[in-house]
Amino acid sequence: xxxxxxxxxxxxxxDPPSIISTTSIVGPKEGxxxxxxxxxIILEDDLYGExxxxxxxxxxxxxxxxxxxxxxxxxxxxxxxxxxxxxxxxLMSSSFAARDLGMPYFGLFGACSTMxxxxxxxxxxxxxxxxxxxxxxTSSHFSSAERQFRFPLELGNQRPLTSQWTVTGAGAAxxxxxxxxxxxxxxxxxGKVIDYGITDPNNMGAAMAPAAVDxxxxxxxxxxxxxxxxxxxxxxxxxxxGNEIAIDLLKQGGLPINKTLRDCGVEIFDHVRQDTxxxxxxxxxxxxxxxxxxxxxxxxxxxxxxxxxxxxALLSPTSIQQGESIPSIAHAVAIEGKLxx
Amino acid sequence: xxxxxxxxxxxxxxDPPSIISTTSIVGPKEGxxxxxxxxxIILEDDLYGExxxxxxxxxxxxxxxxxxxxxxxxxxxxxxxxxxxxxxxxLMSSSFAARDLGMPYFGLFGACSTMxxxxxxxxxxxxxxxxxxxxxxTSSHFSSAERQFRFPLELGNQRPLTSQWTVTGAGAAxxxxxxxxxxxxxxxxxGKVIDYGITDPNNMGAAMAPAAVDxxxxxxxxxxxxxxxxxxxxxxxxxxxGNEIAIDLLKQGGLPINKTLRDCGVEIFDHVRQDTxxxxxxxxxxxxxxxxxxxxxxxxxxxxxxxxxxxxALLSPTSIQQGESIPSIAHAVAIEGKLxx
Numbered sequence: 001x002x003x004x005x006x007x008x009x010x011x012x013x014x015d016p017p018s019i020i021s022t023t024s025i026v027g028p029k030e031g032x033x034x035x036x037x038x039x040x041i042i043l044e045d046d047l048y049g050e051x052x053x054x055x056x057x058x059x060x061x062x063x064x065x066x067x068x069x070x071x072x073x074x075x076x077x078x079x080x081x082x083x084x085x086x087x088x089x090x091l092m093s094s095s096f097a098a099r100d101l102g103m104p105y106f107g108l109f110g111a112c113s114t115m116x117x118x119x120x121x122x123x124x125x126x127x128x129x130x131x132x133x134x135x136x137x138t139s140s141h142f143s144s145a146e147r148q149f150r151f152p153l154e155l156g157n158q159r160p161l162t163s164q165w166t167v168t169g170a171g172a173a174x175x176x177x178x179x180x181x182x183x184x185x186x187x188x189x190x191g192k193v194i195d196y197g198i199t200d201p202n203n204m205g206a207a208m209a210p211a212a213v214d215x216x217x218x219x220x221x222x223x224x225x226x227x228x229x230x231x232x233x234x235x236x237x238x239x240x241x242g243n244e245i246a247i248d249l250l251k252q253g254g255l256p257i258n259k260t261l262r263d264c265g266v267e268i269f270d271h272v273r274q275d276t277x278x279x280x281x282x283x284x285x286x287x288x289x290x291x292x293x294x295x296x297x298x299x300x301x302x303x304x305x306x307x308x309x310x311x312x313a314l315l316s317p318t319s320i321q322q323g324e325s326i327p328s329i330a331h332a333v334a335i336e337g338k339l340x341x
Numbered sequence: 342x343x344x345x346x347x348x349x350x351x352x353x354x355x356d357p358p359s360i361i362s363t364t365s366i367v368g369p370k371e372g373x374x375x376x377x378x379x380x381x382i383i384l385e386d387d388l389y390g391e392x393x394x395x396x397x398x399x400x401x402x403x404x405x406x407x408x409x410x411x412x413x414x415x416x417x418x419x420x421x422x423x424x425x426x427x428x429x430x431x432l433m434s435s436s437f438a439a440r441d442l443g444m445p446y447f448g449l450f451g452a453c454s455t456m457x458x459x460x461x462x463x464x465x466x467x468x469x470x471x472x473x474x475x476x477x478x479t480s481s482h483f484s485s486a487e488r489q490f491r492f493p494l495e496l497g498n499q500r501p502l503t504s505q506w507t508v509t510g511a512g513a514a515x516x517x518x519x520x521x522x523x524x525x526x527x528x529x530x531x532g533k534v535i536d537y538g539i540t541d542p543n544n545m546g547a548a549m550a551p552a553a554v555d556x557x558x559x560x561x562x563x564x565x566x567x568x569x570x571x572x573x574x575x576x577x578x579x580x581x582x583g584n585e586i587a588i589d590l591l592k593q594g595g596l597p598i599n600k601t602l603r604d605c606g607v608e609i610f611d612h613v614r615q616d617t618x619x620x621x622x623x624x625x626x627x628x629x630x631x632x633x634x635x636x637x638x639x640x641x642x643x644x645x646x647x648x649x650x651x652x653x654a655l656l657s658p659t660s661i662q663q664g665e666s667i668p669s670i671a672h673a674v675a676i677e678g679k680l681x682x
Binding site for chain 2: 011095098109127148
């Protein structure tokens with residue numbers, strides 16, 4: 001058996017990588033939500049001075065990485081690898097940001113699970129001794145996602161109540177070896193693709209909930225830990241409906257964790273006041289909630305242990321047209337503010 | 342500095358991971374090309390018994406992984422991680438294959454550079470001690486790529502002579518620790534995004550050539566090795582025109598390696614007889630040429646050292662419509678048939 005893998009899906013780090021800095025950039029709507037105070041930059045205009053939403057999204061990624069480097073007192077040249085992904089076809093936002101950043105680049109796609117995917121691989125690079133500094137980043141943009149996946153905004157289509165609102169935002173986190181200060185990544189649990197046969201692309205919370213549950217169960221089975229040890233187990237973007245389904249499925253599966261199970265998509269918007277229906281979604285959702293809110297509270301030791309479980313619906317417009325159901329995935333990253341001596 | 346990283350972009354493995362088995366599956370046209378004898382499965386019909394090209398492509402991935410596991414005398418459950426990616430939006434072919442394979446899954450996107458990207462990350466997982474068996478796989482399909490990126494085939498558009506022909510095929514390679522037999526991955530060099538301002542999506546060889554050259558130069562600078570040590574330096578899918586540009590650029594850059602610099606896209610088709618213009622392309626191109634042809638000749642010690650440099654054009658239809666040039670990337674993987682005692 002491998003040195004550091006425990007159980008079937010989990011890696012336990014012997015020298016947990018440190019997250020030395022993070023940056024979160026969000027759009028105007030996210031800046032009016034309940035987590036407003038935690039974000040580093042709130043855009044006044046979601047075009048961010050660019051002439052398209054896609055370019056604005058790419059600029060958010062680039063600026064988030066630059067600011068995270070600055071906050072970590074690093075030059076861009078100090079960063080060994082960039083792990084990045086987004087929702088746009090061919091990762092337009094990540095690829096163009098990578099062009100301008102000039103770092104060795106691994107492009108990732110895990111739909112809205114990409115933040116945990118990038119954090120997982122970045123942590124593996126660090127703990128394996130392959131790099132001194134790695135940046136993990138993801139983004140999404142409401143308008144670029146609507147244009148690509150749904151209808152022209154100008155049509156004014158009515159959104160069903162199960163639908164979610166793609167977060168405009170980018171988060172970037174810089175990882176380094178354990179000798180640096182915390183928070184630290186102690187474990188990563190890599191998800192399998194789970195598909196319960198949901199076919200409604202306007203109800204992705206329901207499609208993704210079983211994947212989140214599968215990965216959460218794998219994490220606790222593999223580590224032998226108890227959910228009670230965690231201040232927070234937070235899924236990526238199940239939204240309100242997906243969150244309720246996940247709580248039910250966990251209870252049925254003998255792992256009742258309704259108290260501490262929250263969701264980035266639920267936290268980021270005030271659903272009634274902001275009319276976002278089931279909640280936020282998009283790669284940027286768990287990215288900015290982690291890089292903004294969670295990281296800061298971990299750093300201040302208000303949260304001691306957090307399990308971030310970013311969730312992704314791996315459908316494509318083509319797969320839906322061909323009658324396929326929605327395969328989903330969730331990756332988990334366990335983070336602790338301080339390590340025991 | 343990190344333990345195993347040398348130079349700016351290269352990791353030198355202390356215990357080079359072994360590639361214990363590979364499988365290549367190709368379409369009928371590839372099966373009529375010059376490398377025909379090296380492929381494990383040649384499809385008679387590129388629908389592969391499915392009702393869409395996308396599903397056929399996904400089936401190729403699934404079957405390639407299954408067969409590679411069988412050839413490695415492994416059950417699918419023995420494989421710790423699946424690294425996969427393809428050209429389709431939202432990685433339809435990889436994601437649906439991952440659903441059926443049931444392994445912890447990292448989705449990757451590096452356009453046609455994805456085979457080297459997946460081999461790189463798989464090798465890092467193995468050498469870092471995080472896994473016993475990892476599978477790296479990528480695919481492409483002529484018809485699914487044409488449908489997504491270009492025109493309906495039924496239109497019969499005329500193809501310019503600079504255009505390339507997307508390979509129908511999937512390759513899968515299973516990696517394990519060095520205690521197993523070779524071939525071995527000795528180094529990985531991770532590419533940066535390079536963009537020389539080419540804007541013609543029908544001339545991707547020209548767009549990608551500078552990225553290939555940048556990564557090849559980085560490999561030799563980082564390792565201090567000489568191109569003469571290699572039997573073959575083989576790019577992913579520059580095609581004939583891109584290959585000539587790469588040879589010129591290398592010569593200008595003081596690294597003349599015209600004799601050993603070949604290209605998977607040039608090798609896979611007989612361009613005159615098969616009317617494929619500048620050559621093959623697609624994630625599947627370097628995947629099947631590596632998993633079929635190169636792996637077998639490395640195993641038989643006919644090739645002793647090969648540098649595989651998969652190349653990707655990171656454009657999207659949206660980025661082209663928005664007037665952007667074509668950012669490109671190349672990742673290199675150095676493979677040796679036997680290690681010195």
